[in-house]
Amino acid sequence: MTATHEVFNQVPPLTNFDAADYPPLLEALQREGAHDALEGLHEVGRLAGSEEAQRWGDLSEAHPPILRTHDRYGHRIDEVEYDPAYHHLMTAAVEMGLHGAPWADPGPHAHLARAAKMAVWGRVDAGHSCPISMTYAVVPALRHNRELAEQYEPLLTARVYDPTLRPPLTKSGLIAGMSMTEKQGGSDVRAGTTRAVPQSDGSYLLTGHKWFTSAPMSDIFLVLAQAPGGLSCFFLPRILPDGTQNRMHLQRLKDKLGNRSNASSEVEYDDAVAWLVGEEGRGVPTIIEMVNMTRLDCTIGSATGMLAGTAQATHHAVHRSAFGAHLVDQPLMRNVLADLAVESEASTTVAMWLAALTDRATAGDEHAITLRRISLAVSKYFVCKRGPIHAAEALECLGGNGYVEESRMPRLYREAPLLSVWEGSGNVAALDTLRAVAKQPESLQVFFDELDTATGVDSRFDIAVEDLKTSFRDFGTLEHRARRIVGDMALALQGSLLIRYGHPAVADAFCVSRLSGDWGSVFGTLPTGVDTSVIIDRATPKVGL
Secondary structure: OOOOOOOOOOOOOOOOOOOOOOHHHHHHHHHOOOHHHHHHHHHHHHHHOOHHHHHHHHHHHHOOOEEEEEOOOOOEEEEEEOOHHHHHHHHHHHHHOOOOHHHHOOOOOHHHHHHHHHHHHOOOOOOOHHHHHHHHHHHHHHOOOHHHHHHHHHHHOOOOOOOOOOOHHHOOOOOEEEEEEOOOOOOOHHHOOOEEEEOOOOOEEEEEEEEEEEOOOOOEEEEEEEEOOEEEEEEEEOEOOOOOEOOEEEEEEOOOOOOOOOOEEEEEEEEEEEEEEOOOOOHHHHHHHHHHHHHHHHHHHHHHHHHHHHHHHHHHHHHOEEOOEEHHHOHHHHHHHHHHHHHHHHHHHHHHHHHHHHHHHHOOOHHHHHHHHHHHHHHHHHHHHHHHHHHHHHHHHOHHHHHOHHHOHHHHHHHOOHHHHOOOOHHHHHHHHHHHHHHOHHHHHHHHHHHHOOOOOOHHHHHHHHHHHHHOOOHHHOOOOHHHHHHHHHHHHHHHHHHHHOOHHHHHHHHHHHOOOOOOOOOOOOOOOOOHHHHHHHHOOOOOO
């Protein structure tokens, strides 16, 4: 056979590198004094950048979970079968402590260290991050029932992954999920019709249908249901203490746009046994403890997607040539790459700041609790909204190669919208910010005080903050303008963090583009004078060094 062409000008795979070698992550740990977390982060980074771990992610995506409702004899089993690679991912994540280390070892930087690891490990596969995130988030909600917390928290934080179906208290480690959404209500969880009937032994029997229950093979779930005293939160085990399967029937798995390695299911509860968490009628305040933690992970997840997309784009541009020069040396491509990198740095910086704030809030710092409440709502809305736009532009940097599954960019593109939908879509997240202000008016002043610590350095930022404060004067139209106002709050917060803690070139590019009133509708519209070299260099993976 005669060779018809020579393969050249192709980009080497982005593999066998330290995925933790990203300045905004390392700088966040150093800034907070979490130096002892750096070595562990690099260990996660080397595994995440390895060919083996990336192969696990590829296989989990290529072979989605399969629902087995019955066994060969006709017995109802309600089991989900995963590719072995999925279990490799889960084992690694649990052994890293991503599911519960901050609760088992609540040091001063535990949530920040865990967040940084999530931002690195999440690049391998986003789907399995869902049960990891829910297990992490279930602990503060479960503490509303002291007896249950004492029994199950040590197992929920144990670094052992055991996917077998057995009574939870007989296992060495547990995974948790939550079951809230119903088809008639969506984000309006108070419209749920699943009912909970109290029994003489203190348990409840739950009957109803849940429209979305992710990771249905989890060991335990928090479920919302209508009890005699109103909407309440319940603890529901997959397998009952006597070894029998709880009456939790999986109706079907969702055929989703992305997040394919993770099973999301419709569930029918038919007199399923559960126990009350918190008080009857206090279901939303109880489970919101869990939701606030998963919203943090939504923000981290979107920032992780941007980090991954920017890394792929810069790596491609460094190695690919067109029109007589490497893409990274073409002025317009440099503009696009730098703009993507600025967005990634801003999102990562605010996500890590929120994680550090979580450390202080969980330690009882009232100021941190108030600031975190409003800042998390703001950032969850905006960072997650930016994810899909960023993924599309990063994909385009690879041209036609980026549209091919082998590049992994289509997976990133499909995944991006989920985090804006999960735990409250855009409108819900924006209105949640206004709700926080209405419930705690002092939270807005706390937020403005945080912004004011960065004023006096960049006039563009100072003007943006004053405009933002002015926008709150017309209370009558706040709900109509919620997206604009919350978006401006997010930009101001990111700008303040970059001015105080970020690289000067990144802070300058952010302020001149995002806060100057001349922000283009697409990436690649940075004005002249921006130091694109240092911005791109910070975002480019160091492969083979």
